[in-house]
Amino acid sequence: MNNLPLTFLLITSSITTSLVDTRSADKLLNQAIAEYHEALNTTPPQKKTLGFRRAEHLFDQVLTNFGINNVALYINMGNAALQGEHIGQAILAYRRALAITPRHAKAQKNLEHAREHLPSWVPRPQPNTLLDTxxxxxxxxxxxxxxxxxxxxxxxxxxxxxxxxxxxxxxxxxxxxxxxxxxxxxxxxxxxxxxDPISNNAVVTTPQAIARAADSAGAPIRFAEPLPAGTEVKVLEQRADWARIQIANGHDAWVRLSSLTFVDPNQI
Structure with a gap:
């Protein structure tokens, strides 16, 4: 897997909390960057992967603990997740970056690169629709x-x-x-x-999601293969701990809601 460079960002421009919180976020961000660079310079594959996963976790903490909504930080988290072999989290991070700045070239390029790691049968959302054009x-x-x-x-x-x-x-x-x-x-x-509500976009972030024909664990399996992490879906309906989803080719199914993470961080 190709090494992806960190995207430069000024953390202080994204934080509007107290000075103490700013210093805490800066410290956490510096730890994430240090872990990322250490992973880049690590040779054993297993240690390298674990290093990127630690960096991903730290980037995620900066985003979630301090209420930051920063394109560059999401891209950095996606890069760490991708090289840590967390394809679902990588695609989610790039999608969140694009939700902030829809035509961000680096986020779009990295998203397309991450999608290449999915099985060939997984449908991808089609870019450049007539409406978006x-x-x-x-x-x-x-x-x-x-x-x-x-x-x-x-x-x-x-x-x-x-x-x-x-x-x-x-x-x-x-x-x-x-x-x-x-x-x-x-x-x-x-x-x-x-x-076509943007807030209904979600990504499979568990290792896999078994798609069923109804909202029941005993319902027939909808597709031949479980949906792998990184599958991008639209949530059409929520019912208890189930969600009816639509994948990019238009087919729908029911999956466990816990297997999905919404692109909108505020969406429940």
Missing amino acids: FFFWRTALPSAALTLIASLCFAISCILIAISICWKHLWARNCSVISMAAWLALLVVSTANQW
């Missing part, structure tokens, strides 16, 4: 913000139309067309996000 910014704002902006554009359009009718101002009519077009675009994106 024309509305690549749709993941930059939450759906509530998009809906609010769309409402403002509609209100502005109505005001401009009224001005153009009452006072015959050509500029008002032209601006109303632009505002109405923006409203329609935002409406399409907001509706699409509701039908």
